[in-house]
Amino acid sequence: MLDRAGSRAGAHSLVTIVGFLVCVEIASGVLQGYYTPIWKDVAGHLSIRDADVNWFEAAQLVVSALVVPLLARLGDVVGHKKVLLLSTAVTALGSWILAFAPSFTTFLVGFAIQGAYVVWLPMEIAIIHRRTAGTGRQDQLTRRSAAVLVGALELAVIIGALTSGSLVGSTSMTVLLMLPAIAVTLVLGLVWLGVEDRPGTSGGGLDLVGLALVTLVLGLVMAGLIVVRLEGAGNPVAWALVVLGVAALVPFVRYEAAHADPLVDVRVFAAAGQWPVQLTAFLFGMSVLGAQIPLSTFARTDPDVAGYGLGADAAFVSTLIGVYVISLAVGAFTLPLTARALGPRGALVLSSLLVALGYALWLPFHAGTGQALLNMAVAGVGSGALVAALPATAAAAAPPERTGFATGMTNATKTVGGAIASSVFAIALASTGSLDDPTKGHAPLSGYLTVWTVCAVAALLAAAALLFLPRATAEDRAADKPVAVP
Numbered sequence: 001m002l003d004r005a006g007s008r009a010g011a012h013s014l015v016t017i018v019g020f021l022v023c024v025e026i027a028s029g030v031l032q033g034y035y036t037p038i039w040k041d042v043a044g045h046l047s048i049r050d051a052d053v054n055w056f057e058a059a060q061l062v063v064s065a066l067v068v069p070l071l072a073r074l075g076d077v078v079g080h081k082k083v084l085l086l087s088t089a090v091t092a093l094g095s096w097i098l099a100f101a102p103s104f105t106t107f108l109v110g111f112a113i114q115g116a117y118v119v120w121l122p123m124e125i126a127i128i129h130r131r132t133a134g135t136g137r138q139d140q141l142t143r144r145s146a147a148v149l150v151g152a153l154e155l156a157v158i159i160g161a162l163t164s165g166s167l168v169g170s171t172s173m174t175v176l177l178m179l180p181a182i183a184v185t186l187v188l189g190l191v192w193l194g195v196e197d198r199p200g201t202s203g204g205g206l207d208l209v210g211l212a213l214v215t216l217v218l219g220l221v222m223a224g225l226i227v228v229r230l231e232g233a234g235n236p237v238a239w240a241l242v243v244l245g246v247a248a249l250v251p252f253v254r255y256e257a258a259h260a261d262p263l264v265d266v267r268v269f270a271a272a273g274q275w276p277v278q279l280t281a282f283l284f285g286m287s288v289l290g291a292q293i294p295l296s297t298f299a300r301t302d303p304d305v306a307g308y309g310l311g312a313d314a315a316f317v318s319t320l321i322g323v324y325v326i327s328l329a330v331g332a333f334t335l336p337l338t339a340r341a342l343g344p345r346g347a348l349v350l351s352s353l354l355v356a357l358g359y360a361l362w363l364p365f366h367a368g369t370g371q372a373l374l375n376m377a378v379a380g381v382g383s384g385a386l387v388a389a390l391p392a393t394a395a396a397a398a399p400p401e402r403t404g405f406a407t408g409m410t411n412a413t414k415t416v417g418g419a420i421a422s423s424v425f426a427i428a429l430a431s432t433g434s435l436d437d438p439t440k441g442h443a444p445l446s447g448y449l450t451v452w453t454v455c456a457v458a459a460l461l462a463a464a465a466l467l468f469l470p471r472a473t474a475e476d477r478a479a480d481k482p483v484a485v486p
Helices: 004-034 036-046 050-078 080-100 104-131 138-167 173-194 208-231 236-247 249-258 275-288 292-300 314-333 335-361 369-396 400-429 445-466 474-478
Strands: none
Touching: 004 036, 004 080, 004 104, 004 138, 004 173, 036 104, 036 138, 036 173, 050 080, 050 104, 050 208, 050 400, 080 104, 080 173, 104 138, 104 369, 104 400, 138 173, 138 314, 138 335, 138 369, 208 236, 208 249, 208 400, 236 249, 275 335, 275 369, 275 400, 275 445, 292 314, 292 400, 292 445, 314 335, 314 369, 335 369, 335 445, 369 400, 400 445
């Protein structure tokens, strides 16, 4: 029977750790919301076209997709706190580079390096999952903690967006870009002091050959999509690169399956409790990461000129982002309630269906601001729950020595889905001119309809994949075990 004093001490320790990790997610939210309202100002600061800003996001997504598996594996080997510290230090470096970047190339490098922050949430979930081992409520406590972390993250996105938007006209760009760097640097100290350090749980070293092979796969596919974006869909070189990238999966999977300590453990990845979660993360990334810029450009398009769009100003776009992010937070905070009512699998399926419904609503209802707010609110509730639930569900289905890998791969697959979708959407929207400058032409409405259709179908496929997730969870099995002090 659980000793009450020990229980209070353990709970206090967990609450303290989650409190420090909330600070990390606040910094993460600032990074994710801070730059969106000021991209046009950044373009002016660097003397580049608005369209060139898209390269910053593409570079960060690709780098993130490559470093997450490496850092997730490193967390299992050397300890999750150490990797959290390392990724925070790299993120701080990238953020400081942005503040003083004199050119497009320097800013591109800094923004790509800053993408190391994507491993923060998976490492935090792994830290919490390991900290709650032996409580008899490991998965339940992990899900609740994840909901708190994601809720803090999404609220911080709003804070970041409002802060940059209000300061952009009253301070220099250098000072403005220093603020996120200062926030990340402060968080580095908080992690150092406030999160306990535990050794890694997995033996072996780093699989550098596997890293090279997965880099080859992603590099070829993304290179092909970039060529399509630049040269058009009729270019045979583009599709040859995509085919080569897909074909490179074969030696990659074979090598990883035979390796004793693989970068991507394909055997764990293919487990019944794991592959539906990872596939869902990939499909979910298409909407949560890939659809951001199309939604923004659609809202800013003048219907009197293009025949569609909301004709919104920057203030309304901020409102639209705010409603979406608040709905994300609602989805994250209510996850424990939906999981209790429907079970972990049912909560995931419902969340995916809400994302599908939200984007499907855009197809008939896109003529007014009220419709846009409703659509994004519905999609946001489902998205917030998925952001919180996917890492926790992956952790529950993973062996103890692969917790960091499983949680990290949810972010990696989500990022890959977003990177691929971003390129595909750019191709669908390419038409008579730049998406960012109305004087140079507009994307066709059919392009936006394609974006929303892809997002809705991807979410429906995710819901279908989740039906293959075993109903029994580690939490269900732990319910019959004696409770011990953590």
